[in-house]
Amino acid sequence: MRWLKVISAVSCAILFGALFILSACGGGNGKPSITLPPGGTIQPPGPIVKPAVPPEQAFPTSLHGTRKGKATWYSAVNGGFEALTNIPITQIGCLNCHPGTKADGSPIDPATYKPDCSDCHKEPGDRVSDQICLKCHRRQANEIALGYPDVHRKAGYFRCMSCHTLKEMHGDGREYSSWLEPGATEAACERCHRAPKSNTAHNIHLVTVHCTACHTKTVISCYNCHFESEVEGKIKRPYGIMRDFVMLVRRQGVNKVYAATMMSLTYNGKSFVAIAPYRAHTIVKEARKCDECHNNAAVQEYKQTGKITVTKWDPAQGKLVNTKGVIPVPPDWRQALQFDFVDYTGDPKSPTTDPTKWVFLKSGADLMQMLYAEPLTPEQMQKLSTPYSP
Numbered sequence: 001m002r003w004l005k006v007i008s009a010v011s012c013a014i015l016f017g018a019l020f021i022l023s024a025c026g027g028g029n030g031k032p033s034i035t036l037p038p039g040g041t042i043q044p045p046g047p048i049v050k051p052a053v054p055p056e057q058a059f060p061t062s063l064h065g066t067r068k069g070k071a072t073w074y075s076a077v078n079g080g081f082e083a084l085t086n087i088p089i090t091q092i093g094c095l096n097c098h099p100g101t102k103a104d105g106s107p108i109d110p111a112t113y114k115p116d117c118s119d120c121h122k123e124p125g126d127r128v129s130d131q132i133c134l135k136c137h138r139r140q141a142n143e144i145a146l147g148y149p150d151v152h153r154k155a156g157y158f159r160c161m162s163c164h165t166l167k168e169m170h171g172d173g174r175e176y177s178s179w180l181e182p183g184a185t186e187a188a189c190e191r192c193h194r195a196p197k198s199n200t201a202h203n204i205h206l207v208t209v210h211c212t213a214c215h216t217k218t219v220i221s222c223y224n225c226h227f228e229s230e231v232e233g234k235i236k237r238p239y240g241i242m243r244d245f246v247m248l249v250r251r252q253g254v255n256k257v258y259a260a261t262m263m264s265l266t267y268n269g270k271s272f273v274a275i276a277p278y279r280a281h282t283i284v285k286e287a288r289k290c291d292e293c294h295n296n297a298a299v300q301e302y303k304q305t306g307k308i309t310v311t312k313w314d315p316a317q318g319k320l321v322n323t324k325g326v327i328p329v330p331p332d333w334r335q336a337l338q339f340d341f342v343d344y345t346g347d348p349k350s351p352t353t354d355p356t357k358w359v360f361l362k363s364g365a366d367l368m369q370m371l372y373a374e375p376l377t378p379e380q381m382q383k384l385s386t387p388y389s390p
Contacts, residue, residue: 055117055170062171063179065115067095072177072371073263073274079369084270085227093234099135103128110234120169133160139220140281142241148217148282163187180277180372182253187279201287210251212259217282218244219261223311223320226344227267233349239342239358242311244324248293249373251277257380260329260373262310264339266361271341274369275329290388293326302330303385313340313360328384329375334368341365 059065074094076083089095096113104122120128134141143150152158165186168179176184189211196202201214222238229237242262251258254277261278264271293299298308308330311322320342330336346357376384 053171053173055166058171058173059117060171061173061175062169063176063184064119064169065171066175067097067115068175069178070094070097073276073369078371079367080274081227081265081267081272081367081369084272084367085231085267087231092230097136103132128161130160142220143281146220146241146243149284150217150281151283151285153281163191178372180251180253208256210254210256210258212279212283213246213248213257214287215283215285216246216259216280217284219246219259219278219280219282221261221263223264223322224342225263225265226348227265229344229348231267231348233347233351235349235351237344237348237353239320239344242322245322246280246326247275248326248328248376249275249277249370250376252372252374257376258373264341264365266341266343269343269361270366271339271362271364272367272369273337273339273365274371275333275373276371277373288326293328294384294388295386296326296384298323298325298327299381299384302328302336302381306332306336307338308336309338311339311341313342313363315360319358328381329370329373330381331375331378333370333375337368338363339365 063069071089071094072078072080074080074082074089082089093110096110098108098110098113098115098119101107102118103120104118117124120132134144144153152162168185168187172183174183179185193211196206205214220241220243222236222240223242224239226237226239229235247260247262248257249260250256251260258277259280260275261280262276263274266272302308308327309323310327311320313319314321320340327337340363341361342358343361344353344357345359346354
């Protein structure tokens with residue numbers, strides 16, 4: 001993987017496919033487990049339903065209003081990074097994160113900032129541009145900047161609100177802990193793709209493998225965020241962008257094998273990894289080939305050693321490299337997944353990152369977290385270890 005050493009705009013929010021997983025995911029004998037029409041259909045999702053709770057009443061409890069997803073993942077109670085730092089999230093500014101200006105361009109005072117309608121709207125009720133969304137949703141912005149394809153963007157007429165809803169933006173009066181909590185979001189492939197085309201892959205896996213597992217080109221994440229820079233300088237300083245990989249988990253609530261990503265941080269010599277289901281905006285029409293999941297390099301390594309290398313320090317090049325392709329998260333994921341970490345030896349308060357100041361720190365995570373998901377089952381890992389033959 002090509003690492004980007006200096007990233008000034010990557011959000012370090014504390015959150016953050018399997019084409020043929022056989023019988024553990026349905027249809028283990030290779031025969032269709034469901035029947036679909038020979039030609040798939042795509043239908044519009046229907047009219048936008050006006051939320052029952054007016055936006056001005058719902059927004060204070062919405063995820064945009066509370067920023068509660070960050071607190072949920074960071075919390076020591078939930079096994080988050082706070083358990084290693086012992087620093088409350090209220091002391092590090094994450095809940096007041098904002099790209100710098102209101103929607104109309106007026107500056108924000110971080111000391112007094114509170115989320116409100118003017119973050120996204122220049123005038124009450126006006127149409128919000130995708131560029132406003134991308135100012136905060138930096139992973140999606142980086143997917144675009146790095147040139148990754150997406151079948152919806154390629155169509156030319158999709159906007160963020162083509163898939164997402166007013167309820168997601170303004171809330172519904174209920175306070176959710178994360179966008180991954182059931183009911184928090186309404187965007188779903190099935191809202192438009194109601195009858196996918198009949199083929200071997202769909203017929204075997206559609207019931208138990210989510211679209212994202214097969215049709216996501218890549219997930220991305222900032223890797224190894226240097227938390228001293230956040231605490232001492234209010235600066236987001238990751239080592240680089242981790243990309244060209246997709247993890248596989250079983251997403252709770254959806255009950256299917258689902259694409260996943262990860263976040264990692266270091267602080268005072270301690271290392272941390274969080275794994276979560278993730279919807280990348282790098283969706284491609286042509287799904288993965290069988291051998292991209294079945295008996296791939298990660299699966300073979302696990303079968304032979306009981307380990308899967310995710311990131312590794314290369315002393316010859318003096319940099320971290322990551323495993324590309326599909327990375328299944330096995331039942332013993334805390335022991336099996338292998339990570340290397342680096343430390344930044346430059347000034348944590350400097351807004352400029354010196355790429356020569358990154359040095360190897362350690363192998364292994366001191367704490368690992370997974371919420372809203374479970375690892376793959378032993379049966380699923382066994383099926384993945386068998387080369388697929390039509």
